[in-house]
Amino acid sequence: MSRTFRVWLKFNTVGLLGMGFQLLALTFLKGELGLNYLAATIIAVESAVLHNFVWHERWTWLDRTRKNATGVIGRLFRFHMANGLISIVGNLALMWLLVSRFHVHYLLANITAIGACAILNFLASDRLVFS
Numbered sequence: 001m002s003r004t005f006r007v008w009l010k011f012n013t014v015g016l017l018g019m020g021f022q023l024l025a026l027t028f029l030k031g032e033l034g035l036n037y038l039a040a041t042i043i044a045v046e047s048a049v050l051h052n053f054v055w056h057e058r059w060t061w062l063d064r065t066r067k068n069a070t071g072v073i074g075r076l077f078r079f080h081m082a083n084g085l086i087s088i089v090g091n092l093a094l095m096w097l098l099v100s101r102f103h104v105h106y107l108l109a110n111i112t113a114i115g116a117c118a119i120l121n122f123l124a125s126d127r128l129v130f131s
Contacts, residue, residue, distance in 0.1 A: 004126075010060040011122050014052050019114050022048035026110055037099060037106045038092060044110075045091050049084045061130035075129055082124035090117040 022044045029040035053076060057065050065075070091113040098109035 007060060007126065008122065011056070011125065012118070014055040014060055015114075015118060015121075017055065018048040018052040019111070021051050022114065023107060023110060027107065030106060038095060041091050041095050041110065042088060045087050046084070049080065049087055052083070053079045056125060056130065061125070064130045078129045079125070082128050083121045086120050086124060087114075087117050090120075 025044035025047045026037075026040050029035045029043055030037050033040075035043075056079075057072065057075065065072070091110065094113035094116060095106065095109050098104040098112060099106050104112075
């Protein structure tokens, strides 16, 4: 199994955990607290971005981060500028389109948005953040 494929599997494992975290946060924020679905999406995505960064730092790209343990703040900044922006902009755009225009349930719309952003997030993480 190639190194890139192993990293891809780890990335997707973390992504699935992050997706669960994001969906739980979205359900709580919209369903229980009554926030607007777009405001709840921003907070849920940011929570998942932070969750995923920790796991990517400690597991997915451990071989790279171990070599430069002091660079964590820079990687966190790059992760937010890459994955954070991709995830927040992508989720907001797709959530608005799917929920407002096509009347898709907000949780199904969010799952679709997460999947749509996944490949770009992997490439950004592998090439820009944890390089």
